[in-house]
Amino acid sequence: MHELSIAESILEAVRKEIALHPGTVPTRVGIKIGSMAAIDSESLTFCFDAIVSGTEWAKLKLETNVVPARRICNNCRNEFVVVDYNSICPACGSSETLPDGGDELDLEYLEVENAGTPVA
Amino acid sequence: MQERLSLKSKVLNENQRIAESLRERFRDNGVLCLNLISSPGSGKTALLEKTLAHLDPSTQVAVLTGDIQTDNDARRLARFGFPVKQITTGGTCHLDGKMIEKHLEDWPLENLDLLFIENVGNLVCPSSYDLGENSKIVLLSVTEGEDKPLKYPAIFFKSDLFVLTKVDLLPYVPFSAELAEANARRVHPGMEIVRASAVAEGGLNAWLSWLDRRIDVAREAQSLAMAGR
Numbered sequence: 067m068h069e070l071s072i073a074e075s076i077l078e079a080v081r082k083e084i085a086l087h088p089g090t091v092p093t094r095v096g097i098k099i100g101s102m103a104a105i106d107s108e109s110l111t112f113c114f115d116a117i118v119s120g121t122e123w124a125k126l127k128l129e130t131n132v133v134p135a136r137r138i139c140n141n142c143r144n145e146f147v148v149v150d151y152n153s154i155c156p157a158c159g160s161s162e163t164l165p166d167g168g169d170e171l172d173l174e175y176l177e178v179e180n181a182g183t184p185v186a
Numbered sequence: 187m188q189e190r191l192s193l194k195s196k197v198l199n200e201n202q203r204i205a206e207s208l209r210e211r212f213r214d215n216g217v218l219c220l221n222l223i224s225s226p227g228s229g230k231t232a233l234l235e236k237t238l239a240h241l242d243p244s245t246q247v248a249v250l251t252g253d254i255q256t257d258n259d260a261r262r263l264a265r266f267g268f269p270v271k272q273i274t275t276g277g278t279c280h281l282d283g284k285m286i287e288k289h290l291e292d293w294p295l296e297n298l299d300l301l302f303i304e305n306v307g308n309l310v311c312p313s314s315y316d317l318g319e320n321s322k323i324v325l326l327s328v329t330e331g332e333d334k335p336l337k338y339p340a341i342f343f344k345s346d347l348f349v350l351t352k353v354d355l356l357p358y359v360p361f362s363a364e365l366a367e368a369n370a371r372r373v374h375p376g377m378e379i380v381r382a383s384a385v386a387e388g389g390l391n392a393w394l395s396w397l398d399r400r401i402d403v404a405r406e407a408q409s410l411a412m413a414g415r
Contacts, residue, residue, distance in 0.1 A: 067279060067310075067311065068278075068279055068280055068310070068311035068314060068315075071278070071280075071282075071311075072197060072198075072314070075197050075198055075199075075200070075201075076197055078200070079193070079195065079197065079199065083191065083193065087191070090189070093188070097197060102339060102340045102343045102344070103314065103340060104310050104311070104313045104314055104338075104340035104341065105314065135343075151336070151339070151372040151373055152372075153372070153375045161375065163375070165343070168343065169340065169343065169344060171196060171197045171198060171314065172194075172195070172196055172197065173193040173194075173195050173196070173197055174192070174193060174194075175190050175191060175192055175193055176190070176191045176193055177188055177189070177190050177191075178188070178189050178191060179187060179188050179189070180187050
């Protein structure tokens with residue numbers, strides 16, 4: 067159960083970003099989670115909602131995008147999504163394939179709105 | 187008015203920054219740093235005890251051992267005369283870069299060859315945190331299930347070595363080592379695997395020779411880094 071620590075890290079990253087954009091209020095933060103990242107997105111969303119609830123960040127929603135593990139074939143350079151842990155290249159049948167992501171835990175976007183009067 | 191700002195950074199950016207700085211320190215000092223991860227009770231401490239007892243005495247080793255509570259493991263490991271420090275997380279289920287950095291503050295790395303980090307017993311959370319190690323190592327004992335690599339794929343995906351422990355018990359338990367190893371290689375094709383027993387005669391040979399090879403690689407990396415300056 068490290069989703070609480072991860073949720074706190076996301077909020078910390080939002081704080082830093084908002085400091086660069088004074089006068090804005092964050093409404094959504096999007097993160098990408100690889101299927102090999104050992105992060106449960108439901109549990110992460112639960113933790114995130116819990117830590118922002120009742121705070122100045124209460125309007126902020128977490129949006130998660132879970133992406134599958136992918137591999138690249140060394141033989142034919144085909145890029146493919148790994149299904150059921152099958153690492154054999156579906157194009158040429160080679161077993162010489164290398165991981166291409168899958169353990170992502172990346173910040174993708176932050177949606178903000180202006181806090182008060184829009185600046186012209 | 188809504189605006190979408192594009193962010194291109196890692197959630198654990200701060201941890202990553204600390205880990206990269208630790209990794210550079212380890213490389214520059216020729217230290218091989220290994221992060222041992224398993225469920226509670228898979229035999230991390232027993233493997234380390236026997237490793238410390240068997241290592242060539244000229245090898246300089248130190249251990250950081252993480253637990254939620256107690257310094258029992260540090261006391262078990264300190265008997266071998268090498269520096270050992272307990273990291274008590276007080277509830278946190280994993281070690282992070284900051285904890286390692288803090289506990290290394292007063293330890294000179296220049297004379298060290300090998301640093302073991304024994305993570306908190308947990309197959310999930312420690313896999314998300316880079317500690318600046320050269321390799322993560324996952325342990326699984328033969329009294330667990332062969333399908334653990336499929337149930338907990340992230341740690342098998344991210345580890346360079348899988349140590350199958352307690353293999354002296356294989357005759358007494360319904361566990362197929364071949365199946366466990368095949369499952370690990372489904373998640374991580376080409377994964378290195380060694381079988382180990384902390385009680386059988388010669389049970390650590392494969393593990394110790396893997397260690398020796400990796401210590402040599404770390405020394406070469408140090409020479410290369412120095413030559414490049």
